[in-house]
Amino acid sequence: MELKPNIPDGPIEKKWDRHRFEMKLVNPANKRKYTVIMVGSGLAGAGGAAAMAELGYKVKCFCYQDSPRRAHSIAAQGGINAAKNYHNDGDSVFRLFYDTVKGGDFRAREANVYRLAQVSVNIIDQCVALGVPFAREYGGLLDNRSFGGAQVSRTFYARGQTGQQLLLGAYQALERQIGLGQVEMFPRHEMQELVLVDGKARGIVVRDMVTGEVETHLADAVCLATGGYGNVFYLATYAKGCNTTAIWRAYKKGAPFANPCFTQIHPTCIPVTGEYQSKLTLMSESLRNDGRIWVPKAKGDKRAANEIPKEERDYYLERMYPSFGNLAPRDIASRAAKRVCDEGRGVGPTGFGVYLDFHDAIERLGQKKIEEKYGNLFEMYERITDEDPYKVPMRIYPASHYTMGGLWVDYNLMSTIPGLFVLGEANFSDHGANRLGASALMQGLGDGYFIIPYTIGNYLAREKFPAVAADHPEVRAAEKAVSDRTERLLSIRGKRTATSFHRELGKIMWEHCGMARDRKGLEHALGKIPGLREEFWKNVTVPGSGRELNQSLELAGRVADFLELGELMCLDALERDESCGSHFRLEHQMADGEAKRNDEKFCHVAAWQYTGEGRKPDRLVEPLVYENVELAVRSYK
Amino acid sequence: MDSAGGFARSSIGRKVIMASTGVILVVYVIGHMIGNLQVYGGPEGINAYGKFLHTFIHGQAIWVARIVLLTAVLLHIWSATSLTLTSRKARGIGYREQKWKESTYASRTMRWGGVIILLFVIYHILHFTTGTVHPDFVPGDVYHNFVAGFRVVPVSIVYIVAMIALGLHLRHGVWSMFQTLGVSHPRYIGAAHVLAWVIAIAVTVGNISFPLAVLAGVVK
Amino acid sequence: MKLTLRIWRQKDAKSKGAFVTYTAEADEEMSFLEMLDVVNEGLIQRGEEPIAFDHDCREGICGTCGFVINGRAHGPRERTTVCQLHMRSFQDGDTLTLEPWRADAFPVLKDLVVDRGAFDRIIAAGGFIASAIGGAPDANAIPIRKENADLSMDAAACIGCGACVAACPNAAAMLFVSAKMGHLAMLPQGQPERMDRARAMVAQMDAEGFGTCTNHGECEAACPKAIRMEFIGRMNADYVKASLTGGRRAAGSEGGSG
Structure with missing residues (x-):
């Protein structure tokens, strides 16, 4: 199959305008005749559902959480980028576009990124209108902060809770539509299967997580805004419930999965303390502005941090990247931490941690100033670790944080399955091989508020949608697949819990498909995962029944999908025989340890198409053409 | 405007009714206490004061006051009962364990405290207004009734206990009143707490001083 | 251990x-x-x-x-x-x-899982600003006093966990509802619907069967985001005003305060 990105013609700054003009419109009176399904209620999902409902479409929105307000967009701390240039510091749509393409190490589609930069401006306007209490200056205008990978201040923020505030804005808009009856909301419902009729996405099968009921919902189009799949690593900064099931079902129904190996590892997270650990907590990247990162020079140095004299410390980022120092980009800082820990110089009880030391900053600026800047983060750290970072250095370690890969979509955010749209982190489109800080929120809201409302209309206006009977063979088959799967999971009654499999998979993925990858490791992982999966289906134990609220069953279903996805990630990482952004192949690095791209062979999107159980998926390729940004070595030196 | 019924059925509406009738009652108890302080000046002053109250505007003022107070009391009781029932219903199954962090003895005893105060008020009217349960009631001789009434030790104890209950009720009630009527600025809500303490202590101490003064022989 | x-x-x-x-x-x-x-x-x-x-x-x-x-x-x-x-x-x-x-x-x-859908329904009743997506003016068009924006953010920090209801001796939801109302009422964008919002949200709160506030302060003490009871005071004031005026101003008066 050929991947058609459907990028409009014309100069890049005119593409979106032109496309919007050329789109077919749905007459306002006809919009209510269409039903659209939205799976997920984060920034993209809630934003998209609210926007479409406002236009007049009937929307059915689903989320696994007990309320749409709890989607994991809520946890984003830092901010949201927008090319407003409110600070007269030289920002522009083109600069935001350029920074994002470069930050993604030239593996993103230019036209999509440009459009994202364009709508970024509208996003801020819209959020303010919806009541998002962004930080303000004394004059009453909006404040900005700077963030990694950019030389301008374009990040809007609401304390350390920007994601929460943006989501609440979208959630309130969604609730308004629910109140008006335009959106029917299904919380505690998890999508289990996609229904295709005549090749088009026409519905989903969900499980009511309270009653266990398996229900089918039919519609004229289906949108997936189900987030990323970083929980494949088990330990991640994702919410515990985040999963790949929805996009994985779509993948198995034929939607290609693009760049699955592009996963972002964030350098500043609180390290793991023990085997029982269930998740990792992010400490904002902004801490690296004032903290110095170091490990002891000697291997296995078990002295307390404050007892190690300065000359016996290795401020390795400052040593390796003298000009950027502690502010080296995320992927570089993460890999460096891994390297020193692998050398046996890591700190803390597990040896997987490095110090982030504020001693010098406190001496220079005084504790009060540091408190003002980072007080809430220090408090959060103290709460989790019981250590006072004003006195002893923080311990940090990288953790899985975001996935750039996802279902392949064209310029209209539609996958290769007609009527299946994919929004936000669930798609692959805008961040290439590495996402810049404060861009995830921008993409989620951009897709939801400003792109899907247009492109969905264009699709609906061009197609015919004969009614699908509730007992259509495709519907019956999808329902049966869901029930069978549940039955199968419940009937194994083995000896191991789903969590234990998840943890084991996570270790394999982290070890071999994490911050640094190589052929040997990936092949090793590819050898191990199928065995683990096989054991899962023979030896997992899921108590209870399918006809009740059963959290073990929910988890087992998700782990089963991660066990398949993990393999695809390794396969993608193996076949992408270059380093780019977050995807770092040890075989391909510059002398200074930077990622070495191979633009000749890999300047493309790799999208994997499912070909059947036990068969290797097809690797489809969408070439990336750079007409507006020159392909260059990404350098932050 | 909303229908008055709608407002009075809403949770906040009922609270506002409770708070605004509370304002009337608080003003009344303060005035009552201050008026009675005249007992320390001897029989002439307080008896003249009593006469004044009964004859002001041809004796109609007292009836106006009584009607206002009675209405306020009835509305206060109605809103309290109704809100209590709503809250009871809101938690059908309670906790096995519940620990308090912020609430006070005063806030937790509002309901029973209110019932005690109501019973007391009925007794108090029968005692000093109608004289029905007074051992030696002389209509018009306030001072005499006052002294004779408090000479009975158990009666004085009843008064003292009731005044402590009233003090607790005022402590939480007065600040609550401000909160319910919408005073929310941190500066003023702090002042409301102070005012609640001042009123509660003044009214309690002032009123308790009467039976104690009689028992101690200061007022005879 | x-x-x-x-x-x-x-x-x-x-x-x-x-x-x-x-x-x-x-x-x-x-x-x-x-x-x-x-x-x-x-x-x-x-x-x-x-x-x-x-x-x-x-x-x-x-x-x-x-x-x-x-x-x-x-x-x-x-x-x-x-x-x-x-x-x-x-x-x-x-x-x-x-x-x-x-x-x-x-x-x-x-077990320990409860249904907090009542909170969503209260928001659906009026906890929003009805601003059509796509029709927003420039974000800097209305300057907002920093203090108000900060106060609004204090209220907006609510995570909707329900601890306030759980801790309240009366099972009242006043802290949650007042936080949402306070968040929007502190902002100029929230003014046009302020009175209608107050009435609609309180009506829904009552319809959901929550208890009534007796100002104990347990909600504030239990709140993981330290939302203050002063927002309840604000809500009460708004509700009274909304009920007295129906949200309408006298003829000829200018809007825009708040």
């Missing part, structure tokens, strides 16, 4: 529940939910039903988790959700009683 847990077990919304006692081994570094994870792993391996509890982000922001530990919503630590609570807050040998949020407006679905 060794602990005795007395946990409310309830099969589903219709069944009657009861306390069941478990013993747990925990490590000081564990979070409270990780301690329960370990208990659950053990239960599953023995073929028993694990204890159902809601949780998601486990970093104190999504508001999914929450139950009562020894009589306190979210446990003993101030300004901390149960997912952020660590076992070092407890002693070896402690007996801990775990109960779901108790309020008829939050029916128990299973």
Whole structure:
């Protein structure tokens, strides 16, 4: 199959305008005749559902959480980028576009990124209108902060809770539509299967997580805004419930999965303390502005941090990247931490941690100033670790944080399955091989508020949608697949819990498909995962029944999908025989340890198409053409 | 405007009714206490004061006051009962364990405290207004009734206990009143707490001083 | 450390529940939910039903988790959700009683899991600014006093966990509702609907069967995001004003205050 990105013609700054003009419109009176399904209620999902409902479409929105307000967009701390240039510091749509393409190490589609930069401006306007209490200056205008990978201040923020505030804005808009009856909301419902009729996405099968009921919902189009799949690593900064099931079902129904190996590892997270650990907590990247990162020079140095004299410390980022120092980009800082820990110089009880030391900053600026800047983060750290970072250095370690890969979509955010749209982190489109800080929120809201409302209309206006009977063979088959799967999971009654499999998979993925990858490791992982999966289906134990609220069953279903996805990630990482952004192949690095791209062979999107159980998926390729940004070595030196 | 019924059925509406009738009652108890302080000046002053109250505007003022107070009391009781029932219903199954962090003895005893105060008020009217349960009631001789009434030790104890209950009720009630009527600025809500303490202590101490003064022989 | 847990077990919304006692081994570094994870792993391996509890982000922001530990919503630590609570807050040998949020407006679905849909319905009734997507003016078109924006953010920090209802001796939802109203009422964008919002949200709050506030302050003490009761005062004032005027101004007067 050929991947058609459907990028409009014309100069890049005119593409979106032109496309919007050329789109077919749905007459306002006809919009209510269409039903659209939205799976997920984060920034993209809630934003998209609210926007479409406002236009007049009937929307059915689903989320696994007990309320749409709890989607994991809520946890984003830092901010949201927008090319407003409110600070007269030289920002522009083109600069935001350029920074994002470069930050993604030239593996993103230019036209999509440009459009994202364009709508970024509208996003801020819209959020303010919806009541998002962004930080303000004394004059009453909006404040900005700077963030990694950019030389301008374009990040809007609401304390350390920007994601929460943006989501609440979208959630309130969604609730308004629910109140008006335009959106029917299904919380505690998890999508289990996609229904295709005549090749088009026409519905989903969900499980009511309270009653266990398996229900089918039919519609004229289906949108997936189900987030990323970083929980494949088990330990991640994702919410515990985040999963790949929805996009994985779509993948198995034929939607290609693009760049699955592009996963972002964030350098500043609180390290793991023990085997029982269930998740990792992010400490904002902004801490690296004032903290110095170091490990002891000697291997296995078990002295307390404050007892190690300065000359016996290795401020390795400052040593390796003298000009950027502690502010080296995320992927570089993460890999460096891994390297020193692998050398046996890591700190803390597990040896997987490095110090982030504020001693010098406190001496220079005084504790009060540091408190003002980072007080809430220090408090959060103290709460989790019981250590006072004003006195002893923080311990940090990288953790899985975001996935750039996802279902392949064209310029209209539609996958290769007609009527299946994919929004936000669930798609692959805008961040290439590495996402810049404060861009995830921008993409989620951009897709939801400003792109899907247009492109969905264009699709609906061009197609015919004969009614699908509730007992259509495709519907019956999808329902049966869901029930069978549940039955199968419940009937194994083995000896191991789903969590234990998840943890084991996570270790394999982290070890071999994490911050640094190589052929040997990936092949090793590819050898191990199928065995683990096989054991899962023979030896997992899921108590209870399918006809009740059963959290073990929910988890087992998700782990089963991660066990398949993990393999695809390794396969993608193996076949992408270059380093780019977050995807770092040890075989391909510059002398200074930077990622070495191979633009000749890999300047493309790799999208994997499912070909059947036990068969290797097809690797489809969408070439990336750079007409507006020159392909260059990404350098932050 | 909303229908008055709608407002009075809403949770906040009922609270506002409770708070605004509370304002009337608080003003009344303060005035009552201050008026009675005249007992320390001897029989002439307080008896003249009593006469004044009964004859002001041809004796109609007292009836106006009584009607206002009675209405306020009835509305206060109605809103309290109704809100209590709503809250009871809101938690059908309670906790096995519940620990308090912020609430006070005063806030937790509002309901029973209110019932005690109501019973007391009925007794108090029968005692000093109608004289029905007074051992030696002389209509018009306030001072005499006052002294004779408090000479009975158990009666004085009843008064003292009731005044402590009233003090607790005022402590939480007065600040609550401000909160319910919408005073929310941190500066003023702090002042409301102070005012609640001042009123509660003044009214309690002032009123308790009467039976104690009689028992101690200061007022005879 | 060794602990005795007395946990409310309830099969589903219709069944009657009861306390069941478990013993747990925990490590000081564990979070409270990780301690329960370990208990659950053990239960599953023995073929028993694990204890159902809601949780998601486990970093104190999504508001999914929450139950009562020894009589306190979210446990003993101030300004901390149960997912952020660590076992070092407890002693070896402690007996801990775990109960779901108790309020008829939050029916128990299973064990410690309750249905907080009432909160969503209150928001749907009026907890929003009806600004059409796409029609927004420039974000800097209306300057907002920093103090107001900050105050609005204080209220907007609410995570909707329901601890205020759980801790309230009356099972009232005033802190939650007032936080949302306060968030929007502090902003100029929230003014046009301010009065209608006050009436609609309070009406829905009452219809959901929450109790009524008697100003104890337990909500404020239990709130993991330190939302202050002053927002309840603001809500009361708005509601009274809205009820007296129906949100309408006298003819000829200019709008724009607030």
